[in-house]
Each structure stands twice: as structure tokens, then as C-alpha cells.
Amino acid sequence: MLDVRGVSVRYGDLQALWDVTFAVRAGELVAIIGPNGAGKTTILKTILGLVRPAAGSIDFRGAPLTRYPPYDRVARGIALVPEGRRIFPNMSVRDTLELGAYTAGRRADLRPRVERVYDLFPVLASRQRQAAGTLSGGEQQMLAIGRALMADPALLMLDEPSLGLAPVVIDHLYDRLGELKGRGLTILLVEQYVAGALELADRAYVLETGRIVREGAGHELLADDYIQKTYLAL
């Protein structure tokens, strides 16, 4: 479904990604793990078109993406749950969700989509009219995921959804991600919460200082010596 080939990204003099190649197949949950500053966020931003690569190509559902601006990529079925959530603090939960379907066009499709998000995260239903900025961190993360799902994406990308949340809340979120995966949604998950991400992932890549240094099935990497030493502190 998603083919990233030889992508390099520069921010001025600093090169953040070096010849990054990976793929996500339909129905898979792929994780990318790596330390701070490895370039994980940069990968997701490049896929969405917020950052322009200096080299390489990105294909989505068989067609090259590189020329399209972010809004066209969203319309083609890519949705991002960004790092730090980036919700709109003064906007109500309901409005935020409806905006998530911005590229979807038909108003009639909105209701069932909102209902599906409320089914997944019932707490959001009870907060419909509340300003998004007044939600708790966990609720904000759910809202950010709900907002992305409203676009009815073919590929859902999440950037460190566990960031700054209590373990119980993380567990809850990961259960929901598992549910989405079970429904056949294709997911690209970027995480520093390595244990959780690898457990859930079909396959995973390890990114360090802008390069992919390891890849494999989720459970394989979980058992890998290097991963255990470096990321799981076992």
C-alpha cells in the first residue's frame, strides 16, 4: 500500500533522513521505533507532504505521491495523528470531528462516521459540546485519533500516541488500536513505547539518526538482543 524508497530529507544544513526505504502492505500494522531525534516524525511528515524530501520516492496505492500537497494526500486516504495531538483548543469535540472529514465532501456521510468514532471512544460522545482544549490528555489523544478516522483513511499514521499518558490510558488506547487493526485498517505507528508497539506490530523498523538500522517481525524484534539492550533496558 505504501512504498517509501530512498527518501532523504534535509532541514537546511542538517540531514534528518538518509536513504530511508520501507513498505507497509494492506492490512498490516507497521511500527517504526527509535530514540529522540531519530527522524520518526520527519518520516510521517514527509509521507503527508508537510516536508519535502531531497531525494527518493513515495508511492501510495501504486501511484507516486511526491507531487501532491498535503490536502490531496489526505483526500487520497492518508490520515495522521500528529505528535502532540495538535487539536484546536477552542473548538468543540463535535466540530473537531466534523472537521476531520474535511476532505470527505458529502455532509450526509458525517453522522455514521461520528457514531463510529463515539462507539470506539464513548467518552468523546459525552463531551460533544466541550471545547477540545479542556479535555484531559488521554481524551485529547482519543479526539486526535477520532479526527483522523473521520477522514475514513486507507492508511492511519500515528506519531507517539502514548506520549505523556498514564500506563492505564496507554493500555486502553492500544486496545483500541488493536481493534482497528482487527477491522483490517492499515496502520503505520511511530513509537518510543517500544514494548507495546512491537507487541502489536506485524512488522517493525528501527530508525537511528535518520537511518533504518534493523527490521523484522514485531515479535522477532522483541526477542532481539540489541533491541532488548537498547530499547527495553532488560
Place this chain on the structure above:
Amino acid sequence: MAPPAVQTVVELLLGGVSLGGLYGMMAFAFSLALATTRILNVAHGGFLVLGAALAMLFFRFLHLHFLLGTLLLLAIFLLVGLLFEGAFVRPLMGRPPHAVLVGSILVTFGFALALEAFLGFYWADLVDPQPSFTIPFPAPTLQVFGLTLSGTRLTILAIAMLTAGLFHLLLTRTKMGKAARAMSEDHEGALIIGINPRRLSIRIYLVGVVVTAFSGILYSTTAPLEPYSGLPLTMIALTIIVIGGVGSLPGALLGGVLVGTAEVLTTFLAGGAWAPVVYLLVFFLVLVVRPEGLFGVREA
């Protein structure tokens, strides 16, 4: 008959509030464009002057039929919005932040000056050697509880309130309005959910230029605008959003009424020459006294 003192006070208040409503609507157009595109349009006040000048040309010199003239004006303002956005706003939007700042100031300030100079020059050459744009609007006065109220000011107030209501609906009910709010609250967040910044910016400028130019026409029904009134009007819009906050509709209305009332009172008490001194002092005072209250103003 009401006592003359009461009559004067009511007149001043009505004058202040109607001028304030007018200021509020033009300031909100400025504010919305600033919040969503992050480009401060120095030429904003020039659109009021342009509106007044064209309306005067159409109605007082060419004697166009009211409806025909209004439709023609609407078409022209839409075209101006489209061209202005396409030529000056769009090319800047992709640049890095500092370049956007420098570029937008140079371009819109340059446009404001060119507009001022050309409008004054050619108007003096072709129409009237003393360029001054005014469209007297003989609305009948209204008698309420023995008070005499200016029909013109009441009309302006009504139009301003109607515009504010429409703006409110735009922001809360339409997809475009919600997208504009999202864009002003979190720029990258808005891009992530697939909002097309260019399409939004065109629409904002179409609406903005029309509202601004028509508020210029309204202004010119009570007082003349000169070619060089544009930059001071931009300063007034800026003062209002410094008081009320960038992108806030209630803030713009409140700030508008405050500045409008201050202007009317100053003119009554000290003469029209002191009115600009007062709003400029308010501007700097607000900056010194409550910098923290200026939601969003510190960013650019």
C-alpha cells in the same frame, strides 16, 4: 422634546456605536485574514478608500442605478480580492516565516502606497482636483421618545450588526468558517486534516475585500475619506485587534465600539484633529499595560 443635553449624549453614543460597529466589521475582515493566512495586510485600509472612491464615481458622477451600481461594485470588489490574493498573498505563503514577514510588509505596504498615490493622482487629474470621497446618504431622521436619531447612523449600525451576525454564522455553521478557525488555532494541525490553505485564503480575501470595501462606502456616507486615509485605517484595524485579539469576532466588535466611541467623544470634546492621537495612544497604552492580554498578538 428631550432636553438638549440628553439629545447630545444620545447622539454621541449613537455616533460612537455606529462608527464602532463599522470599524468592528472592517477590523474583523482584517483579523480573519491575518489569523488564517498569517499575512498582515497593510493595504487593508486602502480597500475602504477604494470602495468609497468607486461608489462615489458610480453613483455621484456616472449616476448609475442603485441596484446596477451595487452589483457592479460587488463584482469589482470580488475581482480585486481575487487578484490581490493571487498576486500578493499566494506567492508569499510558501516562504519561511521570516521571509513571509519581510515580504508581506514590503508588498502590502508598497501596494498601499501605490494605491494611495495613483488614486489621488488620477482622481485629481480626471475627476476632481481635490480628491475626497463622500456619498451623502439622505436617510430620514427618526423620532423616538422625543429624541431625534440620525437615520444614516441607525442604518449603518443595523448593517454592521447584520454583518456581525453573518460572520458569526460563517464561523460556526459553515465548513469554510470552521476551517478558518482551525487554521487560526493551529496552522499545522489544519494542514494535517487536509485543509487546502490556498483555497481558504482566496475565500477569506473574497469575503474580506467585499466587507471592507462596503464598510468604506458606509463610512463615506457620514464623513469623507481621502486617498491617504488608507494607512491610518489599517492602524485603526490593528488597534482594534490588539484590544480584542486576533481572529476573535466579539473582540473585534468590542474593540471597534471602544475605538469608535473614543473617536466620536474626542472629536466632540477636543476637535477632530485629536481623534487619531487618542486611538494611537490607546494602541500603545494597551501594549504597555496588558501585553499578556493580547492573545496571539505576540506571534507573527
Place this chain on the structure above:
Amino acid sequence: MRRWAAGGLQGLAVAAGAGLLLALPQVATRDIVTAVFFALIFITLAVSYDILGGFLGYLNLGQGAFFGLAGYVLFILIVKVAFLQHLGPAGPALAVLAAVAFTALFARLAAYPLFQLRGAYFAMATFGLMLLLGHLITNLGGLTGGAYGLYIPTELYLPLRPAYTLALLLTGLSVALNALLARSRLGMGLQAIRQSELAAAAIGIDLFRYKSRALVLSSLPSALAGCLFALYSGYIDVQNMLGAEKTLFPVIMAMLGGSGTVFGPVLGGVIVRAIDVSLKNYLVLPVPALGIYGLILMCIGLFMPQGILPFFLRRRL
């Protein structure tokens, strides 16, 4: 080695230029000397504008406020404080000192509201400051002559020759100030702030102190230029001291030549003055000059945001 040679060459060029300008009154007509005098005044404005515009990256659309304020304070002192007129040349000199000091104080105070703002808001606020001064001066007719302006006695007029020499000296000092600043702690701090206010604050730079010092420094040459201009003219009013071009020219000059370089504003100044003189004297176009400047500003903003000098320097690298 090559850098040395280039530096030497540049020094030589500057020395040769300065020598030529010093000798100018001996060889050139009065008209030419007058034109160069005005050019020097505006170049000084542009160079001092660039302390904020170039080093700090803050657009000051009110540089002319310092110019106009100093001119007015100077004339008010000379006209209203009678004994200054009986001190001979020391009188105006004292008044100039007081005017410059007053302007610097004004700049320091203006820093409080202005540096609450950044970016485009800052630029507009500086423009508002200029408007405010203009209105105050027009309204306070008893002190400032209002719409009629102020005159000084003819015997206090500054003749062209000394005015020219002083203007040349002032421009030289103003350029030297920027060159020194580029190497000083303050200058480095300003450039750090320009790069990123957050990062600058993180390494312990007191943002407000640096910014307000820059503002005060940039007010000094402009204030002196205003005094020179006023003393040479003998008459001031709001139009000639605080008119739109006093605000416009420094920005256009610095931007056109290359903001943030020592000689960019000088180059831009020469170009703009050449355009201005030809617009007013030789080319009789059916368009207003202000409109042309507006168009120039727009073109710089759209097509050449880094200016002419950096444009070519970067080419060569």
C-alpha cells in the same frame, strides 16, 4: 590570502570613495553637492535603520520618527530658549546635543510598547509611532508651529559646505558603527535573536535589553541626520521632517541594497537617490513618485527579498 587581498581591496575602494567625496565641493557644481548632501542624509537613515532591520530582523517603518523628532526638538530649543541664540555656534551645537539625547530617551521609552510585539505587528506599531508624532506636532501648534512649521533666524542656517562635510562625516561614522557592531557582543546577540528568539533566550541573552539597546543605537545617527537636515533647510514642517518618504526611503534603500550587510544600505541609497533625482528632475512621467516607490517596494518583496548586494555575492560563491 585571498580574503586578505579582498579585504585590502575593499579598504582601498572605501578610502578612494571617501577621498573623492571629500574633494567633491572643490570640483563639482552646487547642485551636485546639494544632491549628494541629501543622498548622504538618507544613506545615514538607511544605515541606521539597518541596525534593527538587518541585524535584528525587525522592520522599523518609523525610522523617520527619530529624524523628525530630533529636528523638531532642535528647532523648538533654538526658537523658544532665547539665550541659545546668543552663544554663537555653541548655541545650536548645544541644542543638537540636547535634541539627540531627547531622541535617544524617546527611543528607550518607545522600546517598552514596541518590543511587546514581533514581526508584522512590530512593523505596523513603528509606523503608528510615526503617525502619532506627526499628529501631536500638528496639533500642538503653540509649541511646534503646527501646520505652519518653524523657522530659525537666517544667521543660524548651516551653509552647504560645512553641512556637506558634516553629513559625510556622519555617514562615515554611521557605517563604522554598523561595522563595529557586526563584531561586537551586542551585534552577535542581535543576530542570535534574529535566528531564533527562543534559542537566544536559552543561552542567556536578555532579549529586551539587547533589542532596546539596538533601538537606541539606531536612533542616534538618524537624530543627527535630522538635525543636520533641519539646520541646513532653516525651516521645518511635518511634511519635510516626518513625511512618508522619511519612513519609506530607509526601508527601500536597505532592502534594495541588501539588509544585514554593512555596505548594502549605502549601495541601495545611491540607487534610490539616483532614481529619485531623475524622477523629479529629468524623467517627466505621468505618474506620482510615491506610486513608483510603492511599486518598487512590491517588486523587492516579491522578487528580490534578500536585496541586490547579497543576490550578487551569493552568485559568486
